[in-house]
Amino acid sequence: MSKLEQRGARRDRFHQKAKREGFLARAVYKLEEIDDKFGLFKPGARVLDLGCAPGSWLQYARQKVGRDGVLVGLDRTPLKAVPPGARIEVGDVMTIDVAKLKGDLPGFDIVLSDMAPDTSGVRSMDQARSEALFERALEIAVAVLAPGGNFVGKLFQGPEFKHLIEAVRARFEVAKTSKPASSRQISIEQYVIGTGFKGPSGGAP
Ligand SMILES: C[S@@+](CC[C@H](N)C(=O)[O-])C[C@H]1O[C@@H](n2cnc3c(N)ncnc32)[C@H](O)[C@@H]1O
Structure with a gap:
């Protein structure tokens, strides 16, 4: 991010709102919407929150699931502040042992991914990543969700966009996309939402 963009981001109304409301990032309003x-x-x-740092989605999730809910987060960067009661794994999603994420749990009800690559400025490369x-x-x-579970994944619009939405549709009762108001208009990010996971063998090609 350039210095100019950084200044713009600080002035952004969602950034200010997050600060006022005690959230660790403006990204919380994307998940809320x-x-x-x-x-x-x-x-x-x-x-399960993949790419959870700095932690605003986990903060939001805690409010929604209450004290009895279970939060597990993964990021390659350690969190500066861990939301109360969350278990955090530090590692790369590409190489992480999925059994480690699951631990003793029978499965997850929701899997979130707000992961984004370090952008290179080369659009095709960023899309592919x-x-x-x-x-x-x-x-x-697909490996950890309980039947009926939900999925949210960030995806840059690119050549595989439709194909990847179809991959979600094959596994979930409903697949939709969303571009929240707090997602910058200039950004090519979208969120793909799958609700009603069909189960590990349901919808497999
Ligand atoms: C936009 S931030 C997530 C913000 C978060 N949802 C929140 O509300 O605080 C994207 C995160 O994805 C993480 N990330 C990107 N690639 C990753 C990878 N290969 N493995 C694990 N984490 C990754 C980054 O380190 C970064 O913290």
């Missing part, structure tokens, strides 16, 4: 539309969370739910992260997040979701 998606949740308002799709009703992802239930009290007591088990949530985003697609790889999204595919991996979906692969993990």
Whole structure:
């Protein structure tokens, strides 16, 4: 991000709102908007958040799932502040042992991925990296979700966009996309939402 962009980001109304409301990042309002539309969370739910740093989605998830809910986060960068009660794994999503994420849990009810690649400025390269992260997040979701579970994954719009939405549609009762108001208009990011996971063997090609 250039200095000019950094200054712009600080002035951004969602950035200011997050600061006022005690959230660790403005990204929280993307998840809030998606949740308002799709009703992802239930009290007591088990949530896996891939690419969870600095932690605003985990903060939001805790509010929604309550004290009985379970939060597990993964990021390649350690969190400066861990939201209360969350278990954090530090590692790369591409190489992480999925069994380690699951631990003793029977499965997750929700898998979130707000992962984004370090952008190079070369659009096609950034799209390809985003697609790889999204595919991996979906692969993990299919491995750990309980039937009926929900998935949210960030994806840069690119050549594989339609194909990847179809991959979600094959595994979930409903697949939709969303571009939340707090997602910068200039950004090519979208979120793909799958609700009602069909189960590990349901919808497999
Ligand atoms: C936009 S931030 C997530 C913000 C988060 N949702 C929040 O609300 O605080 C994207 C995160 O994805 C992580 N990430 C990107 N590639 C990753 C990878 N290969 N493995 C693990 N984490 C990754 C980055 O380190 C970064 O913290």
